Each structure stands twice: as structure tokens, then as C-alpha cells.
Amino acid sequence: MIEFRQVTKRYDSDHTALRQVNFGLDRGELAFLTGHSGAGKSTLLKLIMVMERPSAGEVVVGGQVLNRLPRRQVPYIRRHIGVVFQNHQLLFDRSVFDNVAMPLEVMGTSARDIGRRVRAALDKVGLLSKEKMNPLQLSGGEQQRVGIARAVVNKPPVLLADEPTGNLDPQLSADIMGLFAEFSQVGVTVLIATHDIGLINDLGRRTLTLDQGRLVAGAGGLHG
Numbered sequence: 290m291i292e293f294r295q296v297t298k299r300y301d302s303d304h305t306a307l308r309q310v311n312f313g314l315d316r317g318e319l320a321f322l323t324g325h326s327g328a329g330k331s332t333l334l335k336l337i338m339v340m341e342r343p344s345a346g347e348v349v350v351g352g353q354v355l356n357r358l359p360r361r362q363v364p365y366i367r368r369h370i371g372v373v374f375q376n377h378q379l380l381f382d383r384s385v386f387d388n389v390a391m392p393l394e395v396m397g398t399s400a401r402d403i404g405r406r407v408r409a410a411l412d413k414v415g416l417l418s419k420e421k422m423n424p425l426q427l428s429g430g431e432q433q434r435v436g437i438a439r440a441v442v443n444k445p446p447v448l449l450a451d452e453p454t455g456n457l458d459p460q461l462s463a464d465i466m467g468l469f470a471e472f473s474q475v476g477v478t479v480l481i482a483t484h485d486i487g488l489i490n491d492l493g494r495r496t497l498t499l500d501q502g503r504l505v506a507g508a509g510g511l512h513g
């Protein structure tokens with residue numbers, strides 16, 4: 290589902306963020322991405338989201354080589370990629386329902402389908418009863434789950450998360466990870482960037498480790 294082939298990303302002549310990175314993630318695989326601050330984790334996620342383009346090598350998502358993707362097609366690719374951020378980027382002047390509905394509104398989904406799908410996503414994260422509330426009225430863990438509902442509301446085959454449990458206590462973090470594991474079980478490819486080694490060790494999943502832009506552990510082919 291996601292493949293990096295000898296990917297190098299240089300921001301300028303003396304700043305190489307990723308060096309010849311190779312790995313593949315299958316459909317339904319859940320993996321962690323870790324490494325020191327500045328190791329290149331965000332850069333790797335940005336290449337998958339086509340927020341950045343590689344300087345060399347190829348990034349392939351869903352069989353499509355993103356390097357050659359014309360700019361006008363970038364929004365279509367992004368629809369296939371759900372993203373969860375640490376600070377969840379919710380809008381506090383809208384209800385929980387409206388926050389989750391945003392990706393569907395951008396796609397021009399009918400009001401009836403929006404209602405059905407938003408409620409299915411909120412049900413999945415256990416927040417169906419809070420759809421009319423303002424996100425400010427929710428706890429940090431609940432806000433993060435609204436962010437997850439929004440990321441999955443259009444059923445993307447790929448889910449990326451950047452420090453999704455950064456501000457949460459261990460129990461809430463475990464709950465969030467449980468949700469990610471459920472998505473992977475239904476075929477979503479999940480890649481989670483985190484510094485939280487405890488979380489990684491608890492789950493015993495494949496871990497891609499970056500060190501100064503090099504993938505030093507967890508590399509491998511689509512089935513390795």
C-alpha cells in the first residue's frame with residue numbers, strides 16, 4: 290500500500306532529511322515510525338501526503354508513483370489518506386458533528402450520506418452521544434477521538450498519525466492504539482510516528498526507526 294524506493298529528501302544543499310529510505314507497508318499493516326527529534330519522521334509522513342516531494346527515489350501509495358503526480362491531482366490522493374495530529378486541529382467554533390463532517394463536505398457528499406457516515410465514525414470512537422457538543426467541552430482524550438473520527442470518516446485505505454498520544458495518559462493512549470489496531474484489522478494501513486517507546490514496546494508491532502534520515506531498523510519489503 291505504501292512503498293519507499295531509495296527515497297532521499299534534501300531541503301537544501303546541507304540539509305538532508307531522509308537518505309535512501311526503503312520500506313514497504315502492506316494493506317492492513319500497522320507500524321510505528323520512531324527516531325530522535327529531527328530524524329526525519331515528519332518529512333517521511335509529508336512525502337506520503339504529497340506535502341513534500343522526494344529529491345530522489347520513488348514514493349508509491351496504492352500503486353501510484355507520487356513523484357510524477359500532477360499538482361491538480363494531489364487533492365484526490367489526499368482523500369485516500371487520513372491524518373491524525375497530536376494537537377488534532379479541531380475547529381472550536383463548530384460542533385463535534387461538523388468537525389467530523391469536514392472531509393465529506395469538501396468532497397461534495399450528499400447531506401444524507403454525511404449524516405450516516407459521520408454518525409458511523411462517531412459511533413466507532415464511542416462519541417455518538419456528543420455529536421452536538423463543542424469540542425471545547427470534551428476532554429483531551431475525547432478531542433483526540435474526534436480527530437480520529439474525522440480522519441477515517443471517508444474510509445481512507447491509509448491512516449497516518451503524528452504523535453497521536455502525545456498529551457494523553459497511558460490508559461487513554463492504550464485506548465487510542467486499540468482504535469488504530471481495529472482499523473488495521475479491517476484493512477487500513479496505519480503508520481504512527483511517535484517518541485513513546487513504552488507504547489511501542491507494549492504493542493510489539495513492526496517499528497521503522499530513523500537515525501539522521503537513515504532507516505536503521507524495520508526496513509524491508511512488502512512482506513518482510
Ligand SMILES: Nc1ncnc2c1ncn2[C@@H]1O[C@H](COP(=O)(O)OP(=O)(O)OP(=O)(O)O)[C@@H](O)[C@H]1O
Pocket residue numbers: 300301304305306324325326327328329330331332333
Ligand atoms: N521545510 C524545511 N526546510 C528545511 N529543513 C527542514 C524542513 N523541514 C524539516 N527540515 C529539517 O529536516 C530534518 C528532519 O526534520 P523532521 O521534521 O522530518 O524530523 P522529525 O523526526 O519529525 O523531528 P521531530 O520529532 O522533532 O518532529 C531536520 O534537520 C529539520 O530541521
